[in-house]
Amino acid sequence: MSKRFAIIGAGMSGILTAIKLKQRGIRDFAIYEKAGGLGGTWRDNTYPGLSCDVPSHVYAYSFELKADWSHRFSPGAEIQGYFEGVAKKYELDSHFRFNSEIVRAEYCDGRWHLSIKDGATDVVDFVICATGVLHHPAYPDIPGLGDFEGACFHSARWDHSVPLEGRRIGIIGTGSTAIQIVPALADTVSKLTLFQRTAQWVLPFANPAYSEDEKAMYHTSPERLQQSYDFWSARFVDTFARAVIGDQDELRKIEDACRTNLEENVADPDLRRRLTPNYRAACKRLIMSDTFYPAMQKPSVALVTDGIDRIEAGGVRTKDGVLHELDVLVLATGFDGHAFLRPMDVVGESGRRLADAWAQANEAYRSVAVPGFPNFFMLVGPNSPIGNFSVVLISEIQLAYILQLADLVLGGKCRAVAPKEEATRRFNVALREALKGTIWVTGCRSWYLDRNGNPALWPWSFGRFRREMDSPDLADFNLAA
Known part of the structure; x- marks a missing residue:
């Protein structure tokens, strides 16, 4: 019997997940999106002057680099067009369910039962939440x-x-x-x-346009395009990511x-x-x-x-x-960067609600999973290293880790997988201790900080992130027979 996946969110991470499922021969999945189209933040944000603050050559899927970006930091509409083009290339249209907000996900009898805002339902074996971080606008509390x-x-x-x-x-x-x-x-x-x-x-980064000759060079030489991707990735890792x-x-x-x-x-x-x-x-x-x-x-x-x-x-x-x-x-007052899956009502084993589990703070095991919620995973979840690197690469690394866990179920080694309470607690204790040495706790107010004053970011190096996400330590997981 094949297993069905639900992807929640049709932004960068949701599109990525769909592509990787198809590449593994998995076709039984739907991408649920509350809005009327794909793109996430690049669909929602259309303000004058919009561009990405990560260089375009690295703000792209590692397997789908783009040779003809217009600028070093390309405008938002161009990035939106990139994701639309990638979704079309990988023939994802039949999997999208637009205007279909998931309002409730409940784990019952070994499967996830989904309720959509319009009254429709679905039953799936895996839920991968790609709901993003910055999509709930924060409005200022100003009189009048x-x-x-x-x-x-x-x-x-x-x-x-x-x-x-x-x-x-x-x-x-x-x-x-x-x-x-x-x-x-x-x-x-x-x-x-x-x-x-x-x-x-304010760091004075110039935003030069790429010439037609440069675009042609990257188009005819995938090696040069890869070198640009590697250069900008390394520059973030070796400078800014170390500083913070x-x-x-x-x-x-x-x-x-x-x-x-x-x-x-x-x-x-x-x-x-x-x-x-x-x-x-x-x-x-x-x-x-x-x-x-x-x-x-x-x-x-x-x-x-x-x-x-x-x-x-x-x-x-x-x-x-x-x-x-x-x-x-x-x-221009930003977003609630700590809402994550809210307002979706997520109910795990024995009626445990995610809202209750996160009543004091958003805590996850290595940002991707929560105890008591089997076969339920998150991309760019709590304490992902979004302040340090390109979020596209972060999603790729996290998804590869998640799919290794899903393989345990798909391969018949277990029926369901979820992190252990103790492993999750141990990870978050170490994380909070490490955050004390970061720049984010030196006294400023920022959207990084949760209600307890703790930054919702990754406090270690990129090398450690890659190592910890290389393969799951199965001793940290409950594998239901």
């Missing part, structure tokens, strides 16, 4: 948010019907999104006001580069002071841009560092009493 009479929307829900040319635009937030939007709009609007709560460290987990020399290089960028590219001393962070570089996700500082010095752009008191019909009033009049208000 509903009183604003102009257009107001979250950056991840950009309203392209709203005209921007010649208008007064306000942006709340200074993360990667806002820092991409500002240069994109600075020359279009009559005035752009950036409301900053926290200044950011305690390599002080690498961290100092990053801080020096950011500080030099600020000092050399912001002329006004007062503006430079207000753009200077008061925490260590990389404590928050590091910003990469060579266009943000020039944009902030244009006559149409204003930086506001006074706290926001409330939002009124005509704009944003800050705590100094000034009303900043606006026509459009953009909430």
Whole structure:
């Protein structure tokens, strides 16, 4: 009897899972997606200036490199097009179930019973959750948010019907999104006001376009394309990834580069002071841009560092009493990076709910599985190393590990597999201890931190991640006969 898989989420990780199942000869699976199309974050985010902050040559499946990226850091629409093209190439269309949000998954009689929002159901043997991390927009808790009479929307829900040319635009937030939007709009609007709560460290990465000759070279020489992939992968591993987990020399290089960028590219001393962070570089996700500082010095752009008191019909009033009049208000306030599978109700063995298991903190065994939830796996789950490396490669490594566990069931060695409580506890104790030596706990506020102040990231090296995910230690798992 064949085993059926459910993949939840049609973004990068979901598409990856579908391809790898097909390559193993598994055809009995469905990809459930709550939205109307594939792509995940690249489908949802369409704001002006959107691009990836990971080089394009490494932000791709290792088995499906792309030779003709337009830029070193390519725009969001191009990345979305890449995933659409890959899904088409591997003939995944018949497996997608769009507008089909899974609201409940219950383990009963050795199988997972799925309930879809529209009333449909499915029964499967394996669930692989590829729901992503940054897909629940976080809205600011500011008095009067509903009183604003102009257009107001979250950056991840950009309203392209709203005209921007010649208008007064306000942006709340200074993360990667806002820092991409500002240069994109600075020359279009009559005035752009950036409301900053926290200044950011900005690394001056240029974003050159690839020439037609370079594209042709990568197209005709897969070896050169692979070399570019390997180069950018190694650069992340050998520099930034080491800095955030305690390599002080690498961290100092990053801080020096950011500080030099600020000092050399912001002329006004007062503006430079207000753009200077008061925490260590990389404590928050590091910003990469060579266009943000020039944009902030244009006559149409204003930086506001006074706290926001409330939002009124005509704009944003800050705590100094000034009303900043606006026509459009953009909430570039990020996402709830700790929601994971929520609001889906997941019920495992003996009626155990994932919501209860995660009542105090999101904890998993090596980010991919939870005790008491057999044949239920996650890609980019709690404490995945998403702050250090390309998330595409992370998903590939995790999926290879998960499929080794699934093989135990597919090969008849057991009926179900789940991590042991003790192994999961041991892993998370070691993880929390290791996090004490990382840059993320040095005092800044960031979306990395959960409600307990613990970063939901991987605190060790990339080499250790690869080693630990190379093959499962079966002593850490319950194998149901």
